[in-house]
Amino acid sequence: xxxxxxxxxxxxxxxxxxxxxxxxxxxxxxxxxxxxxxxxxxxxxxxxxxxxxxxxxxxxxxxxxxxxxxxxxxxxxxxxxxxxxxxxxxxxxxxxxxxxxxxxxxxxxxxxxxxxxxxxxxxxxxxxxxxxxxxxxxxxxxxxxxxxxxxxxxxxxxxxxxxxxxxxxxxxxxxxxxxxxxxxxx
Amino acid sequence: xxxxxxxxxxxxxxxxxxxxxxxxxxxxxxxxxxxxxxxxxxxxxxxxxxxxxxxxxxxxxxxxxxxxxxxxxxxxxxxxxxxxxxxxxxxxxxxxxxxxxxxxxxxxxxxxxxxxxxxxxxxxxxxxxxxxxxxxxxxxxxxxxxxxxxxxxxxxxxxxxxxxxxxxxxxxxxxxxxxxxxxxxxxxxxxxxxxxxxxxxxxxxxxxxxxxxxxxxxxxxxxxxxxxxxxxxxxxxxxxxxxxxxxxxxxxxxxxxxxxxxxxxxxxxxxxxxxxxxxxxxxxxxxxxxxxxxxxxxxxxxxxxxxxxxxxxxxxxxxxxxxxxxxxxxxxxxxxxxxxxxxxxxxxxxxxxxxxxxxxxxxxxxxxxxxxxxxxxxxxxxxxxxxxxxxxxxxxxxxxxx
Numbered sequence: 306x307x308x309x310x311x312x313x314x315x316x317x318x319x320x321x322x323x324x325x326x327x328x329x330x331x332x333x334x335x336x337x338x339x340x341x342x343x344x345x346x347x348x349x350x351x352x353x354x355x356x357x358x359x360x361x362x363x364x365x366x367x368x369x370x371x372x373x374x375x376x377x378x379x380x381x382x383x384x385x386x387x388x389x390x391x392x393x394x395x396x397x398x399x400x401x402x403x404x405x406x407x408x409x410x411x412x413x414x415x416x417x418x419x420x421x422x423x424x425x426x427x428x429x430x431x432x433x434x435x436x437x438x439x440x441x442x443x444x445x446x447x448x449x450x451x452x453x454x455x456x457x458x459x460x461x462x463x464x465x466x467x468x469x470x471x472x473x474x475x476x477x478x479x480x481x482x483x484x485x486x487x488x489x490x491x
Numbered sequence: 492x493x494x495x496x497x498x499x500x501x502x503x504x505x506x507x508x509x510x511x512x513x514x515x516x517x518x519x520x521x522x523x524x525x526x527x528x529x530x531x532x533x534x535x536x537x538x539x540x541x542x543x544x545x546x547x548x549x550x551x552x553x554x555x556x557x558x559x560x561x562x563x564x565x566x567x568x569x570x571x572x573x574x575x576x577x578x579x580x581x582x583x584x585x586x587x588x589x590x591x592x593x594x595x596x597x598x599x600x601x602x603x604x605x606x607x608x609x610x611x612x613x614x615x616x617x618x619x620x621x622x623x624x625x626x627x628x629x630x631x632x633x634x635x636x637x638x639x640x641x642x643x644x645x646x647x648x649x650x651x652x653x654x655x656x657x658x659x660x661x662x663x664x665x666x667x668x669x670x671x672x673x674x675x676x677x678x679x680x681x682x683x684x685x686x687x688x689x690x691x692x693x694x695x696x697x698x699x700x701x702x703x704x705x706x707x708x709x710x711x712x713x714x715x716x717x718x719x720x721x722x723x724x725x726x727x728x729x730x731x732x733x734x735x736x737x738x739x740x741x742x743x744x745x746x747x748x749x750x751x752x753x754x755x756x757x758x759x760x761x762x763x764x765x766x767x768x769x770x771x772x773x774x775x776x777x778x779x780x781x782x783x784x785x786x787x788x789x790x791x792x793x794x795x796x797x798x799x800x801x802x803x804x805x806x807x808x809x810x811x812x813x814x815x816x817x818x819x820x821x822x823x824x825x826x827x828x829x830x831x832x833x834x835x836x837x838x839x840x841x842x843x844x845x846x847x848x849x850x851x852x853x854x855x856x857x858x859x860x861x862x863x864x865x866x867x868x869x870x871x872x873x874x875x876x877x878x879x880x881x882x883x884x885x886x887x888x889x890x891x892x893x
Contacts, residue, residue: 316683316756317517323512337509345520407497408497411501430498461494471497472492472494
Protein backbone atom coordinates (compact mmCIF):
# COMPACT_ATOMS: atom_id res chain seq x y z
CA UNK A 306 0.00 0.00 0.00
CA UNK A 307 1.46 3.39 -0.95
CA UNK A 308 1.34 6.53 1.22
CA UNK A 309 -1.93 7.73 -0.30
CA UNK A 310 -3.55 4.33 0.22
CA UNK A 311 -2.33 4.22 3.82
CA UNK A 312 -3.80 7.63 4.52
CA UNK A 313 -7.18 6.76 2.97
CA UNK A 314 -7.23 3.42 4.83
CA UNK A 315 -6.51 5.19 8.12
CA UNK A 316 -9.22 7.75 7.42
CA UNK A 317 -11.72 5.04 6.59
CA UNK A 318 -10.95 3.08 9.77
CA UNK A 319 -11.05 6.19 11.94
CA UNK A 320 -14.36 7.29 10.45
CA UNK A 321 -16.23 4.01 10.23
CA UNK A 322 -14.74 1.60 12.75
CA UNK A 323 -17.16 2.57 15.52
CA UNK A 324 -20.19 1.60 13.40
CA UNK A 325 -18.47 -1.53 12.06
CA UNK A 326 -17.51 -2.62 15.55
CA UNK A 327 -21.14 -2.34 16.68
CA UNK A 328 -22.12 -4.82 13.97
CA UNK A 329 -19.14 -7.07 14.73
CA UNK A 330 -20.05 -7.24 18.43
CA UNK A 331 -23.65 -8.15 17.58
CA UNK A 332 -22.44 -10.85 15.19
CA UNK A 333 -20.29 -12.18 18.04
CA UNK A 334 -23.27 -12.48 20.36
CA UNK A 335 -22.33 -9.44 22.47
CA UNK A 336 -18.75 -10.59 23.11
CA UNK A 337 -16.77 -7.36 22.79
CA UNK A 338 -13.36 -9.04 22.47
CA UNK A 339 -14.59 -11.49 19.85
CA UNK A 340 -16.17 -8.56 17.98
CA UNK A 341 -12.88 -6.65 18.01
CA UNK A 342 -11.02 -9.74 16.74
CA UNK A 343 -13.60 -10.22 14.01
CA UNK A 344 -13.37 -6.60 12.85
CA UNK A 345 -9.58 -6.59 12.98
CA UNK A 346 -9.46 -9.75 10.86
CA UNK A 347 -11.89 -8.29 8.32
CA UNK A 348 -9.95 -5.02 8.10
CA UNK A 349 -6.70 -6.93 7.60
CA UNK A 350 -8.24 -8.74 4.62
CA UNK A 351 -9.54 -5.50 3.21
CA UNK A 352 -6.17 -3.74 3.65
CA UNK A 353 -4.58 -6.27 1.30
CA UNK A 354 -6.95 -5.32 -1.51
CA UNK A 355 -7.41 -1.66 -0.69
CA UNK A 356 -6.55 -0.33 -4.18
CA UNK A 357 -9.04 -2.62 -5.89
CA UNK A 358 -12.03 -1.80 -3.69
CA UNK A 359 -14.57 0.80 -4.78
CA UNK A 360 -16.90 0.66 -1.78
CA UNK A 361 -14.80 -0.16 1.28
CA UNK A 362 -17.64 -0.21 3.80
CA UNK A 363 -19.77 -2.64 1.79
CA UNK A 364 -16.71 -4.80 1.26
CA UNK A 365 -15.74 -4.84 4.96
CA UNK A 366 -19.28 -5.72 5.95
CA UNK A 367 -19.40 -8.63 3.56
CA UNK A 368 -16.07 -9.91 4.85
CA UNK A 369 -17.38 -9.53 8.42
CA UNK A 370 -20.50 -11.57 7.74
CA UNK A 371 -18.76 -14.34 5.83
CA UNK A 372 -15.81 -14.47 8.18
CA UNK A 373 -18.17 -14.86 11.11
CA UNK A 374 -19.96 -17.72 9.43
CA UNK A 375 -16.67 -19.42 8.49
CA UNK A 376 -15.41 -19.02 12.07
CA UNK A 377 -18.47 -20.95 13.12
CA UNK A 378 -17.62 -23.60 10.54
CA UNK A 379 -14.21 -23.92 12.16
CA UNK A 380 -16.07 -24.65 15.41
CA UNK A 381 -14.47 -21.93 17.43
CA UNK A 382 -15.23 -22.34 21.06
CA UNK A 383 -17.75 -19.81 22.23
CA UNK A 384 -16.39 -17.50 24.85
CA UNK A 385 -18.16 -16.48 27.98
CA UNK A 386 -20.40 -13.55 27.20
CA UNK A 387 -20.66 -10.60 29.51
CA UNK A 388 -23.97 -8.78 29.33
CA UNK A 389 -23.72 -5.02 29.78
CA UNK A 390 -25.99 -3.30 32.25
CA UNK A 391 -29.03 -1.74 30.65
CA UNK A 392 -29.16 2.05 30.38
CA UNK A 393 -31.07 3.64 33.23
CA UNK A 394 -33.44 5.54 31.03
CA UNK A 395 -34.91 5.31 27.54
CA UNK A 396 -37.36 7.27 25.45
CA UNK A 397 -40.23 8.43 27.68
CA UNK A 398 -43.32 6.33 27.75
CA UNK A 399 -41.79 3.39 25.95
CA UNK A 400 -39.44 1.85 28.41
CA UNK A 401 -40.74 -0.26 31.22
CA UNK A 402 -38.83 -2.59 33.48
CA UNK A 403 -40.58 -5.56 31.87
CA UNK A 404 -39.55 -4.47 28.37
CA UNK A 405 -35.96 -3.99 29.54
CA UNK A 406 -35.95 -7.44 31.11
CA UNK A 407 -37.26 -8.97 27.90
CA UNK A 408 -34.55 -7.28 25.86
CA UNK A 409 -31.91 -8.68 28.20
CA UNK A 410 -33.44 -12.15 27.91
CA UNK A 411 -33.33 -11.72 24.13
CA UNK A 412 -29.67 -10.72 24.20
CA UNK A 413 -28.72 -13.72 26.29
CA UNK A 414 -30.69 -16.04 24.02
CA UNK A 415 -29.09 -14.51 20.90
CA UNK A 416 -25.63 -15.11 22.35
CA UNK A 417 -26.42 -18.83 22.58
CA UNK A 418 -27.38 -19.29 18.93
CA UNK A 419 -24.87 -20.58 16.40
CA UNK A 420 -22.90 -17.88 14.58
CA UNK A 421 -24.75 -18.61 11.35
CA UNK A 422 -28.17 -18.31 12.97
CA UNK A 423 -27.17 -15.08 14.70
CA UNK A 424 -25.66 -13.61 11.51
CA UNK A 425 -28.90 -14.18 9.63
CA UNK A 426 -30.91 -12.51 12.40
CA UNK A 427 -28.53 -9.53 12.69
CA UNK A 428 -28.70 -8.97 8.94
CA UNK A 429 -32.48 -9.23 8.87
CA UNK A 430 -33.41 -7.35 12.05
CA UNK A 431 -30.48 -5.00 12.74
CA UNK A 432 -29.33 -4.15 9.22
CA UNK A 433 -32.93 -4.41 7.94
CA UNK A 434 -31.86 -6.27 4.80
CA UNK A 435 -34.35 -8.22 2.70
CA UNK A 436 -33.92 -12.00 2.49
CA UNK A 437 -32.51 -11.82 -1.06
CA UNK A 438 -29.70 -9.48 0.04
CA UNK A 439 -28.90 -11.65 3.05
CA UNK A 440 -28.66 -14.65 0.72
CA UNK A 441 -26.28 -12.81 -1.63
CA UNK A 442 -24.12 -11.59 1.25
CA UNK A 443 -23.79 -15.04 2.79
CA UNK A 444 -23.54 -16.89 -0.51
CA UNK A 445 -26.56 -19.13 0.01
CA UNK A 446 -30.10 -19.42 -1.32
CA UNK A 447 -33.10 -17.36 -0.21
CA UNK A 448 -34.71 -20.60 0.97
CA UNK A 449 -31.75 -21.26 3.25
CA UNK A 450 -31.99 -17.76 4.72
CA UNK A 451 -35.71 -18.22 5.32
CA UNK A 452 -35.38 -21.61 6.94
CA UNK A 453 -32.40 -20.49 9.06
CA UNK A 454 -34.35 -17.46 10.31
CA UNK A 455 -37.36 -19.67 11.06
CA UNK A 456 -35.30 -22.21 12.97
CA UNK A 457 -33.41 -19.45 14.79
CA UNK A 458 -36.64 -17.90 16.07
CA UNK A 459 -37.84 -21.31 17.23
CA UNK A 460 -34.51 -21.88 18.96
CA UNK A 461 -34.76 -18.49 20.70
CA UNK A 462 -38.16 -19.48 22.09
CA UNK A 463 -36.78 -22.81 23.24
CA UNK A 464 -33.81 -21.13 24.95
CA UNK A 465 -35.95 -18.49 26.66
CA UNK A 466 -39.51 -19.47 27.53
CA UNK A 467 -40.26 -15.79 28.32
CA UNK A 468 -40.09 -15.13 24.57
CA UNK A 469 -42.64 -17.81 23.77
CA UNK A 470 -45.49 -15.53 24.82
CA UNK A 471 -44.62 -12.98 22.15
CA UNK A 472 -46.57 -12.84 18.90
CA UNK A 473 -44.89 -14.75 16.06
CA UNK A 474 -42.92 -12.88 13.42
CA UNK A 475 -44.64 -12.06 10.14
CA UNK A 476 -42.70 -14.73 8.26
CA UNK A 477 -43.52 -17.34 10.86
CA UNK A 478 -47.28 -17.19 10.40
CA UNK A 479 -48.38 -20.13 8.36
CA UNK A 480 -51.79 -20.50 6.72
CA UNK A 481 -51.77 -24.21 7.53
CA UNK A 482 -51.89 -23.43 11.24
CA UNK A 483 -55.34 -22.20 12.19
CA UNK A 484 -55.78 -20.95 15.74
CA UNK A 485 -59.41 -19.81 15.30
CA UNK A 486 -62.05 -21.41 17.54
CA UNK A 487 -63.32 -24.72 16.22
CA UNK A 488 -67.04 -25.01 15.66
CA UNK A 489 -68.40 -28.01 17.53
CA UNK A 490 -71.53 -29.54 16.08
CA UNK A 491 -73.93 -31.33 18.41
CA UNK B 492 -44.85 -6.39 20.38
CA UNK B 493 -43.80 -9.41 18.35
CA UNK B 494 -40.53 -11.27 18.51
CA UNK B 495 -39.08 -9.43 15.49
CA UNK B 496 -39.67 -6.05 17.06
CA UNK B 497 -38.20 -7.13 20.38
CA UNK B 498 -35.12 -8.54 18.64
CA UNK B 499 -34.66 -5.38 16.62
CA UNK B 500 -34.90 -3.24 19.77
CA UNK B 501 -32.56 -5.51 21.73
CA UNK B 502 -29.94 -5.47 18.95
CA UNK B 503 -30.11 -1.71 18.52
CA UNK B 504 -29.84 -1.12 22.24
CA UNK B 505 -26.86 -3.46 22.50
CA UNK B 506 -25.20 -1.75 19.50
CA UNK B 507 -25.73 1.70 20.96
CA UNK B 508 -23.95 0.69 24.16
CA UNK B 509 -20.73 -0.21 22.40
CA UNK B 510 -17.91 2.30 22.87
CA UNK B 511 -15.79 2.84 19.76
CA UNK B 512 -12.54 0.90 19.29
CA UNK B 513 -9.39 2.27 20.90
CA UNK B 514 -7.51 4.82 18.75
CA UNK B 515 -4.87 3.46 16.37
CA UNK B 516 -6.93 0.52 15.05
CA UNK B 517 -5.76 1.07 11.45
CA UNK B 518 -2.12 0.88 12.50
CA UNK B 519 -2.73 -2.23 14.61
CA UNK B 520 -4.39 -3.89 11.62
CA UNK B 521 -1.50 -2.96 9.32
CA UNK B 522 1.04 -4.22 11.86
CA UNK B 523 -0.74 -7.57 12.22
CA UNK B 524 -0.95 -7.83 8.45
CA UNK B 525 2.77 -7.15 8.04
CA UNK B 526 3.54 -9.88 10.60
CA UNK B 527 1.25 -12.33 8.81
CA UNK B 528 2.84 -11.57 5.46
CA UNK B 529 6.31 -12.13 6.90
CA UNK B 530 5.23 -15.48 8.28
CA UNK B 531 3.59 -16.38 4.98
CA UNK B 532 6.72 -15.59 2.96
CA UNK B 533 8.73 -17.77 5.35
CA UNK B 534 6.26 -20.64 4.96
CA UNK B 535 6.41 -20.29 1.15
CA UNK B 536 10.18 -20.74 1.28
CA UNK B 537 9.70 -23.92 3.29
CA UNK B 538 7.01 -25.13 0.92
CA UNK B 539 9.16 -24.50 -2.17
CA UNK B 540 11.97 -26.47 -0.56
CA UNK B 541 9.51 -29.27 0.10
CA UNK B 542 8.47 -29.30 -3.57
CA UNK B 543 12.05 -29.64 -4.69
CA UNK B 544 12.81 -32.49 -2.33
CA UNK B 545 9.59 -34.44 -2.14
CA UNK B 546 7.51 -33.18 -5.08
CA UNK B 547 4.51 -32.26 -2.88
CA UNK B 548 2.01 -29.58 -3.78
CA UNK B 549 2.64 -25.94 -2.94
CA UNK B 550 0.07 -24.76 -0.40
CA UNK B 551 -2.34 -22.02 -1.34
CA UNK B 552 -1.04 -18.69 -0.17
CA UNK B 553 -4.42 -17.02 0.38
CA UNK B 554 -6.26 -18.39 3.35
CA UNK B 555 -10.00 -18.57 3.63
CA UNK B 556 -11.20 -19.67 0.22
CA UNK B 557 -14.24 -17.38 0.08
CA UNK B 558 -14.30 -15.16 -2.95
CA UNK B 559 -15.56 -11.97 -1.40
CA UNK B 560 -16.83 -9.22 -3.67
CA UNK B 561 -18.25 -5.89 -2.69
CA UNK B 562 -21.99 -5.47 -3.00
CA UNK B 563 -23.63 -2.19 -3.86
CA UNK B 564 -26.73 -2.40 -1.79
CA UNK B 565 -25.76 -2.40 1.83
CA UNK B 566 -26.89 0.35 4.14
CA UNK B 567 -23.58 2.04 4.99
CA UNK B 568 -24.70 3.11 8.44
CA UNK B 569 -26.84 1.05 10.78
CA UNK B 570 -29.82 3.00 12.01
CA UNK B 571 -29.44 3.89 15.64
CA UNK B 572 -32.48 4.72 17.73
CA UNK B 573 -33.43 8.33 18.39
CA UNK B 574 -33.05 9.29 22.04
CA UNK B 575 -35.30 12.19 22.99
CA UNK B 576 -36.27 13.79 26.30
CA UNK B 577 -38.76 16.53 25.44
CA UNK B 578 -39.51 17.21 29.11
CA UNK B 579 -35.89 17.89 30.09
CA UNK B 580 -34.13 21.27 29.95
CA UNK B 581 -31.25 21.23 30.59
CA UNK B 582 -31.27 17.59 29.61
CA UNK B 583 -30.20 14.87 32.00
CA UNK B 584 -30.19 11.82 29.70
CA UNK B 585 -28.77 11.07 26.27
CA UNK B 586 -30.03 13.07 23.29
CA UNK B 587 -29.19 11.45 19.97
CA UNK B 588 -30.52 11.00 16.45
CA UNK B 589 -29.07 9.02 13.56
CA UNK B 590 -25.30 8.99 13.79
CA UNK B 591 -25.07 12.04 16.00
CA UNK B 592 -25.29 12.35 19.75
CA UNK B 593 -25.16 15.32 22.07
CA UNK B 594 -21.80 14.47 23.66
CA UNK B 595 -21.92 17.29 26.18
CA UNK B 596 -23.52 20.60 26.89
CA UNK B 597 -22.44 23.71 28.73
CA UNK B 598 -23.93 26.68 30.47
CA UNK B 599 -22.31 30.12 30.48
CA UNK B 600 -22.13 32.97 32.93
CA UNK B 601 -20.33 36.30 32.89
CA UNK B 602 -18.45 37.56 35.90
CA UNK B 603 -18.25 41.38 35.57
CA UNK B 604 -14.98 42.48 37.14
CA UNK B 605 -15.32 46.17 36.24
CA UNK B 606 -18.20 48.16 34.80
CA UNK B 607 -17.01 47.40 31.30
CA UNK B 608 -14.98 44.23 31.48
CA UNK B 609 -15.88 40.73 32.55
CA UNK B 610 -15.02 37.09 31.99
CA UNK B 611 -17.38 34.56 30.42
CA UNK B 612 -17.00 31.06 31.85
CA UNK B 613 -18.50 27.74 30.79
CA UNK B 614 -19.58 24.83 32.94
CA UNK B 615 -19.68 21.49 31.11
CA UNK B 616 -21.85 18.41 31.56
CA UNK B 617 -20.32 15.39 29.78
CA UNK B 618 -22.18 12.27 28.68
CA UNK B 619 -21.30 9.32 30.90
CA UNK B 620 -21.35 6.37 28.45
CA UNK B 621 -22.16 3.89 31.22
CA UNK B 622 -25.22 5.60 32.67
CA UNK B 623 -26.29 7.51 29.52
CA UNK B 624 -26.59 10.63 31.66
CA UNK B 625 -24.84 14.00 31.55
CA UNK B 626 -22.54 14.57 34.52
CA UNK B 627 -21.16 17.93 35.61
CA UNK B 628 -17.39 18.33 35.26
CA UNK B 629 -16.07 21.68 36.45
CA UNK B 630 -12.43 20.98 35.68
CA UNK B 631 -12.54 22.21 32.11
CA UNK B 632 -12.88 25.58 30.44
CA UNK B 633 -13.13 24.00 26.97
CA UNK B 634 -14.17 20.54 25.81
CA UNK B 635 -14.07 19.12 22.25
CA UNK B 636 -15.40 15.58 21.82
CA UNK B 637 -13.93 13.19 19.24
CA UNK B 638 -16.18 11.07 16.99
CA UNK B 639 -17.17 7.89 18.84
CA UNK B 640 -17.81 9.71 22.16
CA UNK B 641 -14.86 7.99 23.80
CA UNK B 642 -12.22 10.72 23.91
CA UNK B 643 -12.45 14.45 24.58
CA UNK B 644 -9.75 17.07 24.24
CA UNK B 645 -9.90 19.42 27.22
CA UNK B 646 -8.40 22.67 28.44
CA UNK B 647 -8.09 23.51 32.12
CA UNK B 648 -9.39 26.72 33.68
CA UNK B 649 -7.70 30.12 33.31
CA UNK B 650 -7.25 30.31 29.57
CA UNK B 651 -5.06 30.37 27.63
CA UNK B 652 -3.31 27.23 28.90
CA UNK B 653 -0.05 25.48 28.14
CA UNK B 654 -1.26 21.90 27.89
CA UNK B 655 -4.09 19.99 26.22
CA UNK B 656 -5.60 16.98 27.95
CA UNK B 657 -6.90 13.88 26.16
CA UNK B 658 -9.68 12.73 28.43
CA UNK B 659 -11.02 9.16 28.58
CA UNK B 660 -14.68 10.06 28.94
CA UNK B 661 -15.65 6.70 30.47
CA UNK B 662 -13.12 6.88 33.31
CA UNK B 663 -13.06 10.68 33.61
CA UNK B 664 -9.25 10.55 33.69
CA UNK B 665 -6.84 12.40 31.41
CA UNK B 666 -4.93 9.71 29.54
CA UNK B 667 -2.30 12.00 28.09
CA UNK B 668 -1.24 15.63 28.17
CA UNK B 669 0.07 17.44 25.11
CA UNK B 670 2.33 20.31 26.24
CA UNK B 671 2.36 23.44 24.07
CA UNK B 672 4.76 26.38 23.76
CA UNK B 673 2.06 28.75 22.53
CA UNK B 674 -0.86 29.04 24.98
CA UNK B 675 -4.12 27.56 23.72
CA UNK B 676 -7.70 28.85 24.12
CA UNK B 677 -9.85 26.68 21.82
CA UNK B 678 -9.93 23.20 20.27
CA UNK B 679 -11.70 21.25 17.54
CA UNK B 680 -11.30 17.68 16.25
CA UNK B 681 -11.16 16.87 12.55
CA UNK B 682 -14.14 14.96 11.18
CA UNK B 683 -12.41 11.59 11.55
CA UNK B 684 -10.97 12.40 14.97
CA UNK B 685 -7.32 11.87 14.01
CA UNK B 686 -6.31 15.54 14.16
CA UNK B 687 -6.89 18.41 16.52
CA UNK B 688 -6.74 22.11 15.69
CA UNK B 689 -5.84 24.28 18.68
CA UNK B 690 -6.22 28.07 18.45
CA UNK B 691 -3.54 30.02 20.29
CA UNK B 692 -4.09 33.33 22.10
CA UNK B 693 -1.95 35.65 24.22
CA UNK B 694 -4.84 36.54 26.53
CA UNK B 695 -8.06 34.92 27.66
CA UNK B 696 -10.39 34.91 24.61
CA UNK B 697 -13.46 34.83 26.86
CA UNK B 698 -13.01 38.34 28.19
CA UNK B 699 -16.14 40.31 27.35
CA UNK B 700 -16.59 44.04 27.15
CA UNK B 701 -19.65 46.22 27.13
CA UNK B 702 -20.51 49.64 25.94
CA UNK B 703 -20.04 52.38 28.52
CA UNK B 704 -22.89 54.47 29.94
CA UNK B 705 -22.04 57.24 27.44
CA UNK B 706 -22.45 54.82 24.55
CA UNK B 707 -18.74 54.67 23.84
CA UNK B 708 -17.62 51.19 22.86
CA UNK B 709 -14.93 49.68 25.00
CA UNK B 710 -11.86 48.97 22.83
CA UNK B 711 -11.59 45.37 21.81
CA UNK B 712 -8.35 43.78 20.76
CA UNK B 713 -8.07 40.13 19.86
CA UNK B 714 -4.94 38.38 21.06
CA UNK B 715 -5.18 35.47 18.62
CA UNK B 716 -1.72 34.38 17.53
CA UNK B 717 -2.26 31.31 15.34
CA UNK B 718 -2.97 27.60 15.52
CA UNK B 719 -1.50 24.14 15.99
CA UNK B 720 -2.58 21.12 13.97
CA UNK B 721 -1.84 18.06 16.11
CA UNK B 722 -1.80 14.43 15.08
CA UNK B 723 -3.81 13.00 17.99
CA UNK B 724 -1.98 9.65 18.04
CA UNK B 725 1.51 11.15 18.33
CA UNK B 726 0.59 14.43 20.04
CA UNK B 727 2.86 16.23 17.58
CA UNK B 728 2.09 19.00 15.13
CA UNK B 729 3.29 22.30 13.74
CA UNK B 730 2.33 25.76 15.00
CA UNK B 731 1.34 28.34 12.42
CA UNK B 732 1.47 32.07 13.17
CA UNK B 733 -1.78 33.52 11.81
CA UNK B 734 -2.44 36.78 13.60
CA UNK B 735 -5.24 39.28 13.33
CA UNK B 736 -5.76 41.75 10.52
CA UNK B 737 -7.92 44.83 10.93
CA UNK B 738 -10.15 46.07 8.13
CA UNK B 739 -9.98 49.64 6.71
CA UNK B 740 -12.00 51.02 9.60
CA UNK B 741 -9.68 49.42 12.15
CA UNK B 742 -12.27 46.82 13.20
CA UNK B 743 -11.08 43.49 14.45
CA UNK B 744 -12.55 40.02 14.69
CA UNK B 745 -14.14 38.80 17.91
CA UNK B 746 -11.85 38.22 20.86
CA UNK B 747 -12.56 34.49 20.52
CA UNK B 748 -12.33 33.59 16.85
CA UNK B 749 -11.20 29.97 16.81
CA UNK B 750 -9.83 28.16 13.80
CA UNK B 751 -11.81 25.16 12.55
CA UNK B 752 -11.19 22.18 10.31
CA UNK B 753 -12.74 21.92 6.87
CA UNK B 754 -14.40 18.66 5.95
CA UNK B 755 -11.23 17.40 4.23
CA UNK B 756 -9.48 17.27 7.64
CA UNK B 757 -6.40 19.02 6.19
CA UNK B 758 -7.47 22.60 5.58
CA UNK B 759 -8.03 24.97 8.48
CA UNK B 760 -10.40 27.90 8.18
CA UNK B 761 -10.48 31.11 10.19
CA UNK B 762 -11.86 34.63 10.04
CA UNK B 763 -10.24 38.02 9.59
CA UNK B 764 -11.86 41.46 9.50
CA UNK B 765 -10.18 42.44 6.22
CA UNK B 766 -11.59 40.89 3.03
CA UNK B 767 -11.77 38.04 2.39
CA UNK B 768 -13.20 37.55 5.87
CA UNK B 769 -13.11 33.75 5.68
CA UNK B 770 -9.70 32.34 4.79
CA UNK B 771 -8.26 28.88 4.38
CA UNK B 772 -4.84 27.66 5.47
CA UNK B 773 -2.75 24.52 5.30
CA UNK B 774 -1.19 23.13 8.48
CA UNK B 775 1.83 25.41 8.07
CA UNK B 776 -0.40 28.51 7.99
CA UNK B 777 0.02 29.19 4.27
CA UNK B 778 -3.17 30.49 2.64
CA UNK B 779 -4.72 28.04 0.19
CA UNK B 780 -7.72 28.05 -2.16
CA UNK B 781 -11.27 27.29 -1.04
CA UNK B 782 -11.68 23.50 -0.64
CA UNK B 783 -14.59 21.75 -2.37
CA UNK B 784 -17.93 22.44 -0.75
CA UNK B 785 -16.65 25.10 1.67
CA UNK B 786 -17.37 28.32 -0.26
CA UNK B 787 -20.93 28.73 1.04
CA UNK B 788 -20.41 27.00 4.40
CA UNK B 789 -21.54 29.46 7.08
CA UNK B 790 -23.83 27.46 9.37
CA UNK B 791 -22.71 25.25 12.28
CA UNK B 792 -24.12 22.03 10.77
CA UNK B 793 -22.02 22.46 7.59
CA UNK B 794 -21.92 19.72 4.98
CA UNK B 795 -24.03 16.55 5.12
CA UNK B 796 -22.13 13.31 5.85
CA UNK B 797 -22.14 12.39 2.14
CA UNK B 798 -21.09 15.93 1.18
CA UNK B 799 -23.98 16.51 -1.22
CA UNK B 800 -25.93 19.06 0.84
CA UNK B 801 -25.02 22.10 2.85
CA UNK B 802 -26.93 23.48 5.82
CA UNK B 803 -27.94 27.08 5.13
CA UNK B 804 -29.20 30.19 6.88
CA UNK B 805 -32.60 30.98 8.39
CA UNK B 806 -35.26 31.02 5.67
CA UNK B 807 -38.38 31.83 7.67
CA UNK B 808 -40.41 34.97 8.13
CA UNK B 809 -41.77 36.44 11.33
CA UNK B 810 -42.86 33.50 13.48
CA UNK B 811 -42.58 30.92 10.71
CA UNK B 812 -39.22 29.24 11.27
CA UNK B 813 -37.36 27.34 8.58
CA UNK B 814 -33.85 27.04 7.12
CA UNK B 815 -32.32 26.54 3.69
CA UNK B 816 -30.54 23.47 2.42
CA UNK B 817 -28.01 24.47 -0.24
CA UNK B 818 -26.12 22.90 -3.09
CA UNK B 819 -22.54 23.10 -1.74
CA UNK B 820 -21.07 23.73 -5.20
CA UNK B 821 -23.32 26.59 -6.28
CA UNK B 822 -24.87 27.88 -3.06
CA UNK B 823 -28.33 27.56 -4.66
CA UNK B 824 -31.33 26.58 -2.55
CA UNK B 825 -32.12 22.86 -2.80
CA UNK B 826 -34.82 22.67 -0.15
CA UNK B 827 -36.37 24.37 2.84
CA UNK B 828 -36.58 22.48 6.12
CA UNK B 829 -38.10 23.22 9.46
CA UNK B 830 -35.80 24.59 12.15
CA UNK B 831 -34.53 27.96 13.30
CA UNK B 832 -30.79 27.16 13.41
CA UNK B 833 -29.34 23.97 11.90
CA UNK B 834 -26.82 22.52 14.34
CA UNK B 835 -25.72 19.05 13.18
CA UNK B 836 -26.56 16.44 10.55
CA UNK B 837 -28.08 13.23 11.98
CA UNK B 838 -27.80 11.51 8.59
CA UNK B 839 -27.77 12.65 4.96
CA UNK B 840 -31.37 13.87 5.10
CA UNK B 841 -32.01 14.80 8.74
CA UNK B 842 -30.61 17.47 11.00
CA UNK B 843 -30.70 18.42 14.64
CA UNK B 844 -31.77 22.05 15.00
CA UNK B 845 -33.00 24.65 17.45
CA UNK B 846 -36.61 25.59 16.89
CA UNK B 847 -39.42 27.41 18.63
CA UNK B 848 -42.61 25.57 19.48
CA UNK B 849 -45.68 25.38 17.25
CA UNK B 850 -47.41 28.78 17.35
CA UNK B 851 -44.72 30.19 19.64
CA UNK B 852 -43.96 33.91 19.45
CA UNK B 853 -40.74 34.03 21.44
CA UNK B 854 -37.52 33.55 19.49
CA UNK B 855 -35.64 32.54 22.65
CA UNK B 856 -38.12 29.83 23.65
CA UNK B 857 -36.42 27.10 21.62
CA UNK B 858 -35.69 23.41 21.96
CA UNK B 859 -33.66 20.79 20.12
CA UNK B 860 -35.61 19.10 17.34
CA UNK B 861 -35.00 16.61 14.56
CA UNK B 862 -36.00 17.87 11.11
CA UNK B 863 -35.96 15.98 7.82
CA UNK B 864 -35.63 17.22 4.26
CA UNK B 865 -38.91 16.71 2.42
CA UNK B 866 -40.96 16.33 5.59
CA UNK B 867 -42.99 18.77 7.67
CA UNK B 868 -42.61 16.54 10.68
CA UNK B 869 -40.48 17.83 13.53
CA UNK B 870 -39.46 15.53 16.38
CA UNK B 871 -38.77 17.31 19.69
CA UNK B 872 -35.54 16.06 21.27
CA UNK B 873 -35.27 18.26 24.37
CA UNK B 874 -37.30 20.61 26.52
CA UNK B 875 -37.39 24.36 25.85
CA UNK B 876 -34.61 26.75 26.86
CA UNK B 877 -35.61 29.18 29.57
CA UNK B 878 -34.93 32.91 29.74
CA UNK B 879 -33.54 35.11 27.00
CA UNK B 880 -30.14 35.14 25.37
CA UNK B 881 -27.32 34.95 27.92
CA UNK B 882 -29.50 34.29 30.96
CA UNK B 883 -29.49 31.32 33.31
CA UNK B 884 -31.58 28.35 32.13
CA UNK B 885 -29.90 28.30 28.75
CA UNK B 886 -27.45 25.68 27.62
CA UNK B 887 -25.43 25.00 24.49
CA UNK B 888 -25.09 21.50 23.00
CA UNK B 889 -21.83 19.91 21.85
CA UNK B 890 -22.45 17.27 19.18
CA UNK B 891 -20.26 14.37 18.01
CA UNK B 892 -20.66 11.31 15.82
CA UNK B 893 -21.64 8.36 17.98
